[in-house]
Amino acid sequence: MINIIPVTTKKQRAEFIDFPHDLYMGDSNYVPELFMAQDDLLNPDKHPFYKNSSAQLFLAYKDKKIVGRIAAIWNNVYNQYYNVSEGQFGFFDCINDQEVADKLFDTAVEWVKSKGGNKIFGPVNPSTNETCGMLIEGFDLPPMAMMPYNRPYYNELADNYGFTKQVDLRAYLVRSENANLRSVTLLDKLEERLKRSGIILRQIDLKNFTQEADKIKKVYNKAWDKNLGFVPMSDEEFAYVAKDLKMVVDPKYCILAEKENEIVGFAVGIPNINEVLIKIKRGRLFPFGIFKLLFGRKKIKTLRVMMLGVLEGYRKMGIEACLYGRIIKNAQASGIQSAECSWMLDHNYMMNHAIEQINGELYKKYRIYEKQI
Structure with missing residues (x-):
């Protein structure tokens, strides 16, 4: 029964x-x-x-x-x-x-x-x-x-x-030993070209995180407006997500593209905290899980690039390549062995092609199911 x-x-x-x-x-x-x-x-x-x-x-x-x-x-x-x-x-x-x-x-x-x-x-x-x-x-x-x-x-x-x-939904894995480093090699030239258009790249400023998150939210709600199932986040929802992300964000992997003090694109990568969580029994931090979390974070060797968005009027200028290039360069310097780029819609040919160009390997797929009722 x-x-x-x-x-x-x-x-x-x-x-x-x-x-x-x-x-x-x-x-x-x-x-x-x-x-x-x-x-x-x-x-x-x-x-x-x-x-x-x-x-x-x-x-x-x-x-x-x-x-x-x-x-x-x-x-x-x-x-x-x-x-x-x-x-x-x-x-x-x-x-x-x-x-x-x-x-x-x-x-x-x-x-x-x-x-x-x-x-x-x-x-x-x-x-x-x-x-x-x-x-x-x-x-x-x-x-x-x-x-x-x-x-x-x-x-x-x-x-x-x-x-x-x-x-x-697609997830790509980029391994450090076979990543195409063209975006890193050309990074200085690409960034110089963007500067001539008034666009600069910089890391997120965690000391002014609330203001930074507010700027990112505006881009997020515009850059994703044509993605399947997307709904703009309310101020409260975005603040809630940002608060959680702040605990794991490393500025080296959170890169902003800015023009006249307004963000026009961004990429957010986070250390793969699952390397630590997989060892925490039943998801309980107390009494001993908190120590695994604190000490384990320093040993993380993988990364997830979970968001990359550029406002429509600024696409195809090379901003996307620079955002990826910055993250790859910083990840290599920090000993990161591989990074997942996820998730991408199956039919987002432009973004899928961009990741395949840096030798991203399609290694996981997720499905959204539907049914008329």
């Missing part, structure tokens, strides 16, 4: 967060999410996403044991932005049992229908501004920072339920 129970208590929310730890026990590629961060993300009283939107968490029980979880999501901002009535699902984890998966998906679908939705897509956790996508290729390595992970059978569960591909 399978029972689907809505999460209504703090204890149930903790069980919702902890379920993947049991499901993936013994999986060497699984990286536990930090409990505190997940608890905040799923708490309507704490995370700004819920100021304008809503979600309901569900747990699946079989023989009194938790065997799956899912969140049904109604993103009002997304629906208003695109003038649609669509819901999402996220935080999907499940044992390899089609009946359990079907009941979880059915529950999310019925919840979205109750809101007036005629379509559901996901996984988004809880939006494309957080982790999203279901891993469909590249199961042999752990995920990089702020990227999802799942077992291969998840895709069969989704396909068998009737979900179809909406879009695939």
Whole structure:
């Protein structure tokens, strides 16, 4: 007998967060999410996403044991932005049992229908501004920072339920030993040419982080406006994300392109904190996880370039190449062995080609699924 129970208590929310730890026990590629961060993300009283939107968490029980979880999501901002009535699902984890998966998906679908939705897509956790996508290729390595992970059978569960591909998201790996250093070699010349147009490149100023983040937000909300599923972040949401990123940002990998004191492009790379988190049992920092986090950060050898955006009027001027060039140059000097560039839309040919030009290897793919309801 399978029972689907809505999460209504703090204890149930903790069980919702902890379920993947049991499901993936013994999986060497699984990286536990930090409990505190997940608890905040799923708490309507704490995370700004819920100021304008809503979600309901569900747990699946079989023989009194938790065997799956899912969140049904109604993103009002997304629906208003695109003038649609669509819901999402996220935080999907499940044992390899089609009946359990079907009941979880059915529950999310019925919840979205109750809101007036005629379509559901996901996984988004809880939006494309957080982790999203279901891993469909590249199961042999752990995920990089702020990227999802799942077992291969998840895709069969989704396909068998009737979900179809909406879009695939790409992750490229650039290895230091075979990276094309043309962008680094030409960096001085390219930057000199940009200077003649009044554009300079510089590292982010962490001492004035709030002001810097505010400038970046304006570019972010404009540069991504044609990406699938994109919704402009509110001031509160961006401040929330920026606060979290500040804890891991290294200025060497956060490069801004500026003209007349206004940011026209930026790239954000973060040390791959998953190298440390993978060793923190059940995502608990206390009592000993905090020491692993503090001491482990100095030994990180991989990097994730998670954002690169240039305003439309400044594209094809060489800014993108300079942003990548700066990050590659700084990463090599710091002993970084490889960097992931993610995620890219499958049909973003310009950006995909740019990464392939520096010998980026397409090594992971994630899928957003959809279904008319």
